[in-house]
Every structure is written in structure tokens, then in C-alpha cells.
Amino acid sequence: RIVSLQNPAYRKFLGLPPTGDGARIDSLAAYTEKDGLLKKDDVILEVGGHRVGSDGSILLHGNRVYCTVAFQEPQNGEKLKLKIWRDKKEIEVAVPMKVRKEEENTGNLYDAPPRYFVYAGLVFTPLTLDYVKTFGRNWRNVANLEMIYELYYMRNEKPDKLRKEPVVLAATLAHPANADIRLASRALVDVINGKRIESLTDLIEAFETNDKPQHLIKFASGTIESLDKDKANEAHETILNTYGIPADRRL
Missing domain, CATH: 3.20.190.20 (N-terminal domain of MutM-like DNA repair proteins)
Incomplete structure (x- = not known):
């Protein structure tokens, strides 16, 4: 689950840059957490090339939509690139997209x-x-x-x-x-x-x-x-x- 991250004090505590980007991962499915690529409290700055706002939205085809839409764009077996803020620094991860039966x-x-x-x-x-x-x-x-x-x-x-x-x-x-x-x-x-x-x-x-x-x-x-x-x-x-x-x- 991805939630908004709009509290200025908390953003400062996380050491986020003052761009206003980024929404926080509040919880993960057990199998996703086990993979280790994403972690609870990671801040998603960008997903699939789309910058993520502090409200969790992205600009897609001229409309603001929730960023989870971007997770549905890749096909089974493809990788989705994300920019993550973790431990007060930006990192990039490529998450394999899988269709679980x-x-x-x-x-x-x-x-x-x-x-x-x-x-x-x-x-x-x-x-x-x-x-x-x-x-x-x-x-x-x-x-x-x-x-x-x-x-x-x-x-x-x-x-x-x-x-x-x-x-x-x-x-x-x-x-x-x-x-x-x-x-x-x-x-x-x-x-x-x-x-x-x-x-x-x-x-x-x-x-x-x-x-x-x-x-x-x-x-x-x-x-x-x-x-x-x-x-x-x-x-x-x-x-x-x-x-x-x-x-x-x-x-």
C-alpha cells in the first residue's frame, strides 16, 4: 500500500529533498517483502518514468492518477524501474512484474x-x-x-x-x-x-x-x-x- 507523504516535518525527518515528490510505502505483501527489492517506509520518487507527487499521484496521458496505475503497465516478466528514497539517499531498483496465479x-x-x-x-x-x-x-x-x-x-x-x-x-x-x-x-x-x-x-x-x-x-x-x-x-x-x-x- 502506498500512502501520501505531505507532512513537512516528517519529510524533513526522512531527509527528503525539497522538491515535494514522493509517497511512502506503508505496507507490502509478504512475497514482495521477501524479495527484498522494496521495503516498508521506502519513499517512491518515480515509477516507470513518472514522477510521484507527495499525494501519491503521477501525470499520465495528461491526467493526474494514482501511481499504482503505473504498476499495471508492464507485461508479465518485464521489469518496472523505480527511484526510491531510502536511508536518506536516492537509489534505483528494477522490480520484476509477475502474474501470481x-x-x-x-x-x-x-x-x-x-x-x-x-x-x-x-x-x-x-x-x-x-x-x-x-x-x-x-x-x-x-x-x-x-x-x-x-x-x-x-x-x-x-x-x-x-x-x-x-x-x-x-x-x-x-x-x-x-x-x-x-x-x-x-x-x-x-x-x-x-x-x-x-x-x-x-x-x-x-x-x-x-x-x-x-x-x-x-x-x-x-x-x-x-x-x-x-x-x-x-x-x-x-x-x-x-x-x-x-x-x-x-x-
Whole structure:
């Protein structure tokens, strides 16, 4: 996490030059800290050739944006050059950019059609940055707290509870079989039929192996919804045909 560095007394304490540049690294992911190239309390003066202001912003294509945008410009395997203020002197480091499998959902995905599973009109998809961006430019304020926490904060604050691939109910295709579902979209799935959902595959298995007359869906918000299994199974193909969906899943 990179935070602003605008307190004059603290800047003087760090021995920073009076240019007004630089934002401080407040915390690092464990694997980044282990690499040793960046350290907590380093001050980033420049990233990818962009000078970093004391508010953490850079000038990019004529606009002031937060400097973390520059970390998304290099491709996997490339190195990002930074100028760092550490121990009262400026140094340069080149940080290798890597796509970590467990963090794919927090970055932009390219050339990959969205994965989904549709059951009885309920449309489920993995929780990814690409998904929440469909909410519009103001997606950070539109997405509910459970989604944002799961996507960006859970891995650092509760790594033992981090799901391999969080899944959300993205939409509900209206049909009498699902008419009683109140939480119809944009909801993070927690448990289905007693099974904690760690991935889209888990979710499919939870529906397809249920031997009870009802499907019970618990969301991260605590809300529990229910589907009559026989009615859901009977309506499944009809809903797919009605809405022109060629297959109930893309995995």
C-alpha cells in the first residue's frame, strides 16, 4: 500500500529533498517483502518514468492518477524501474512484474471470455476485477463491501480464509422457479447446501450432488435463499432456451 507523504516535518525527518515528490510505502505483501527489492517506509520518487507527487499521484496521458496505475503497465516478466528514497539517499531498483496465479482475479484479464454457470436462471461467475468493472466507472462505490473485502483485503488480513476463486451471483433470469429469490444479483456466495464455495467448480458440485429437496444458498452478507430442487431442475432447460443461452456453463 502506498500512502501520501505531505507532512513537512516528517519529510524533513526522512531527509527528503525539497522538491515535494514522493509517497511512502506503508505496507507490502509478504512475497514482495521477501524479495527484498522494496521495503516498508521506502519513499517512491518515480515509477516507470513518472514522477510521484507527495499525494501519491503521477501525470499520465495528461491526467493526474494514482501511481499504482503505473504498476499495471508492464507485461508479465518485464521489469518496472523505480527511484526510491531510502536511508536518506536516492537509489534505483528494477522490480520484476509477475502474474501470481492466486491473484489473477484482482488484475485485468485479457483474451479470456468470462466463465459462468447458470442454474435455474441464477447466473454465477467468479469474482474478478473485470466483473466489478461492469458496474461502471464508479464500481468501487457500487460493489458491496463483501466483494471489495474478499477481492483486495482478505488475502492480507485473513489469509487462512481466502477462497481460491470467490464466486458471485451476477444476475437472475426471471422465471417462476426463482421468483422467491430476493437477493437477485451482485452477491458474494458463501455456502451452498452446506458446502463452502471456494471456486466455480465447487459451486457446480454443490448443486449437482445435493440429495435434499431444497437448495440452500447462503451469501457472505448472511442472507439465505432457497430453491425447490425439482422445480429448478424442471425449469432449467426452459430458461436457457428462453434467454438464448447455448450452454449452462463456460469453465
